[in-house]
């Protein structure tokens with residue numbers, strides 16, 4: 001079934017999905033112990049997260065952190081993993097009345113959007129409900145899905161003080177990366193574990209939008225649990241929005257390919273390429289939810305100590321219901337040079353757009369050229385297609 005951003009093609013389908021979605025909201029509300037869907041005023045992040053979880057939408061991406069324009073210009077970012085029932089999220093961080101008002105407003109806004117739009121994963125959602133949905137859609141669970149249910153949540157809510165202590169008060173010397181929407185700091189926890197803290201910096205957005213984007217991304221990464229995806233250790237909504245991620249010692253693939261003079265060994269390139277393919281296959285086929293990443297590129301692939309590729313940055317990711325062939329989005333967001341023509345022109349989102357981007361990434365891994373050459377502004381895809389035309393001998397060899 002073809003679906004346009006936030007609206008299904010037929011009226012009947014629209015009604016049915018809305019009704020189902022509404023029911024899910026009520027189930028979640030009950031599960032979270034919230035009273036009435038029309039008067040939600042929970043001040044706790046737990047309530048907010050829960051409602052957003054099942055209610056929100058990627059159309060948050062209408063307001064998403066990645067604007068078409070900015071994303072077109074350059075590269076760089078990250079993200080990650082794991083799952084948890086909402087009951088495990090402590091709610092000690094937000095207590096002031098102004099904060100409570102903010103959350104309340106945000107809940108209301110997300111609730112309004114949620115009925116019409118259907119994009120973000122019902123995340124920190126009720127364990128029971130998620131299980132029910134999965135059973136309905138996938139009677140036989142894969143090992144990864146089983147572990148999804150069995151596993152205890154591995155991530156938690158950090159306080160600002162913990163993050164500040166880990167990073168020496170966000171000392172600039174500990175900044176290991178900066179993208180268009182975040183600064184990333186290296187930190188060390190009291191038990192010696194090294195972490196990466198992604199501090200959301202989209203100052204050009206309204207608070208509500210920023211929080212909504214943050215929750216959307218958190219909702220997606222909370223469902224991801226695979227060697228080839230970045231791993232979420234926790235988050236913090238205390239004095240700013242932060243993702244706490246496992247630290248990837250080799251940084252991003254972009255740095256390894258383009259940022260150093262050292263040549264990356266072929267066997268590592270090969271391992272990285274296979275890892276990305278495995279990670280994508282997991283997101284598309286084996287993850288508890290069907291996830292389309294939408295921003296596969298070299299700077300969104302992190303490298304573990306053993307050079308395992310880790311797909312990161314789920315800020316643009318969308319989940320698609322099993323019975324939707326594709327989804328049509330607006331605005332079109334992504335990174336120039338990696339976007340599949342059908343996505344770039346028509347906003348069509350399905351697995352193939354990630355596969356197209358992966359193809360571009362393979363060309364970068366093999367040739368060491370960037371997706372778009374900054375000097376000539378030529379795309380690597382055009383370059384590859386033109387080689388045999390310009391130099392027939394090279395093309396046939």
Ligand SMILES: Nc1ncnc2c1ncn2[C@@H]1O[C@H](COP(=O)(O)OP(=O)(O)OP(=O)(O)O)[C@@H](O)[C@H]1O
Pocket residue numbers: 066075076077078079176177178179180181182183184196198230245246247248249251252255299300302312313315
């Ligand atoms: N877990 C991590 N471990 C090590 N380095 C990381 C980690 N996460 C991010 N980085 C580094 O920080 C850089 C910037 O982070 P990130 O790409 O997440 O920011 P962003 O604002 O989302 O980017 P964008 O401009 O694409 O929106 C990455 O390219 C990478 O080099």
